[in-house]
Amino acid sequence: MAQQAYMTETADGGSGPERPGSRLRRLLHRMLAPWRNDSGIWRRGAVFTALALLLALVMLLHAHVPNTVGNLGSLTETFLPWLGVFVPVLLLLGLWRKSAITLIAVLLPAIVWLNLFGGLLTDKSGGGGExxxxxxxxxxxxxxxxxxxxxxxxxxxxxxxxxxxxxxxxxxxxxxxxxxxxxxxxxxxxxxxxxxxxxxxxxxxxxxxxxxxxxxxxxxxxxxxxxxxxxxxxxxxxxxxxxxxxxxxxxxxxxxxxxxxxxxxxxxxxxxxxxxxxxxxxxxxxxxxxxxxxxxxxxxxxxxxxxxxxxxxxxxxxxxxxxxxxxxxxxxxxxxxxxxxxxxxxxxx
CATH class of the missing domain: 3.60.10.10 (Endonuclease/exonuclease/phosphatase)
Incomplete structure (x- = not known):
């Protein structure tokens, strides 16, 4: 049985075998088209961007959150790993608002969280122990x-x-x-x-x-x-x-x-x-x-x-x-x- 070849339109208007990855490129092209044609992607999401930056600062500078009022610093540090939950939330909000600046800003708290707690995600246990x-x-x-x-x-x-x-x-x-x-x-x-x-x-x-x-x-x-x-x-x-x-x-x-x-x-x-x-x-x-x-x-x-x-x-x-x-x-x-x-x-x- 002859192998079926997927055809795609060529530059001269004809058709030929579809090259590997072309389907994925077309899919990405359709997904990103609304972003490329939207001049506001760099202006929207200011609030979410600010929240992402604030989240990164709280995790990075948690030792400087004062304890003078209600032991707020110790309370923050007690549940510090859970602040990472807000990273995917902000990521989804950035996608919803089609805000490029928010998506870039979300990288900061993600990097800080991984720096603080990434080591706990690996198994460091050994087989010994007297x-x-x-x-x-x-x-x-x-x-x-x-x-x-x-x-x-x-x-x-x-x-x-x-x-x-x-x-x-x-x-x-x-x-x-x-x-x-x-x-x-x-x-x-x-x-x-x-x-x-x-x-x-x-x-x-x-x-x-x-x-x-x-x-x-x-x-x-x-x-x-x-x-x-x-x-x-x-x-x-x-x-x-x-x-x-x-x-x-x-x-x-x-x-x-x-x-x-x-x-x-x-x-x-x-x-x-x-x-x-x-x-x-x-x-x-x-x-x-x-x-x-x-x-x-x-x-x-x-x-x-x-x-x-x-x-x-x-x-x-x-x-x-x-x-x-x-x-x-x-x-x-x-x-x-x-x-x-x-x-x-x-x-x-």
């Missing part, structure tokens, strides 16, 4: 504490931290976790469970008046590690007061001072910090420790709220050890997702 650690805010009102305890214990974590453990349910968690963890300690509403011996257990004063942080030395087969568990005060967004994070900020500074005074070179911090790594108010902690999610995770690792995670406020941070992988665990009866990480302890203690 020690697995996990942390979980179990929620004081958890309807299934036994199921929650068994779920996180079943993750295989060698060291497990729990936050928001009410006094009335401490024994419930102790009994549920006893088959997996030989050693444990509870200070106030936070607790630490370990497969390895624990010594030097003590509460850490984070300026609250009650116990929500602790420290212990865990003696692993690779040597001792200082393990901190912390639950920073909650933050709220209120109409008049703004982002109410002052108490959390004070506690974060106190925790940072405790970490700075640590004598062991290997440090692991587990807990609900009620803040993200972008939040400047956690600098007392983040300036000293590395986030395992940022160093060895895949994606943003959002942990709260469990039903639709929007922020990574549950953290595993380290110093003197090497993160290998970091991830979130399946949902339990809590409003937070558990988070876990594997680390190597091959640095000298």
């Amino acid at each position: 020690l697995m650690v996990a942390t979980h805010n179990v929620n004081a009102d958890n309807p299934d504490p036994v199921g929650t305890a068994r779920a996180v214990a079943g993750s295989g974590a060698d060291i497990l931290a729990l936050e928001e453990v009410p006094a009335s349910k401490v024994s419930v968690y102790e009994q549920a976790l006893a088959p997996t963890y030989k050693y444990h300690a509870v200070e106030g509403t936070v607790g630490l469970w370990s497969k390895y011996p624990m010594t030097g257990v003590q509460a850490v004063d984070i300026k609250l008046g009650w116990k929500r942080a602790m420290r212990a030395t865990v003696t692993t087969p690779e040597g001792p590690v200082a393990v901190y568990v912390a639950h920073m005060p909650s933050v709220r967004v209120k109409l008049k007061a703004g982002f109410t994070a002052r108490q959390r900020d004070t506690s974060a500074d106190a925790l940072g001072e405790a970490v700075a005074d640590e004598t062991l070179s290997r440090v692991i911090l587990l807990g609900d910090l009620n803040g993200t790594m972008n939040d400047r108010s956690l600098n007392g902690v983040t300036s000293q420790l590395r986030s395992t999610q940022g160093a060895a995770g895949s994606g943003f690792g959002f942990s709260w709220p469990a039903a639709f995670p929007m922020a990574r406020i549950d953290q595993i941070m380290v110093k003197g050890v090497e993160p290998e992988s970091s991830w979130t665990l399946p949902r339990t009866g809590s409003d937070h997702l558990p988070v876990a990480a594997r680390v190597n302890l091959d640095t000298p203690s």
Whole structure:
């Protein structure tokens, strides 16, 4: 059977075989014709262009957004990755308005967002890790504490931290976790469970008046590690007061001072910090420790709220050890997702 040849009109008025790509060129020609014939494409879309530039500036200069009024800077930094959602919105608006200047301007916030968060889109996790650690805010009102305890214990974590453990349910968690963890300690509403011996257990004063942080030395087969568990005060967004994070900020500074005074070179911090790594108010902690999610995770690792995670406020941070992988665990009866990480302890203690 003879192969059918698609014909197209030639320059002399005749016809001949259609060259590859000519159909695509004609399609693009028809799509772009209204733009080429429209002299207003460079004048329309001033508002959308201004919004694109403002979005780029907010992301680029987020550290300079002031905290003096309602902690606006910290609020912006808490949800900073989500500002990228406005990039495709502005792109569509630019297409709708047939505004060339808007389409060009949208490139700026897109580039800034990729510079800030593009690294989180790749999988940096490795296959190693001598020690697995996990942390979980179990929620004081958890309807299934036994199921929650068994779920996180079943993750295989060698060291497990729990936050928001009410006094009335401490024994419930102790009994549920006893088959997996030989050693444990509870200070106030936070607790630490370990497969390895624990010594030097003590509460850490984070300026609250009650116990929500602790420290212990865990003696692993690779040597001792200082393990901190912390639950920073909650933050709220209120109409008049703004982002109410002052108490959390004070506690974060106190925790940072405790970490700075640590004598062991290997440090692991587990807990609900009620803040993200972008939040400047956690600098007392983040300036000293590395986030395992940022160093060895895949994606943003959002942990709260469990039903639709929007922020990574549950953290595993380290110093003197090497993160290998970091991830979130399946949902339990809590409003937070558990988070876990594997680390190597091959640095000298």
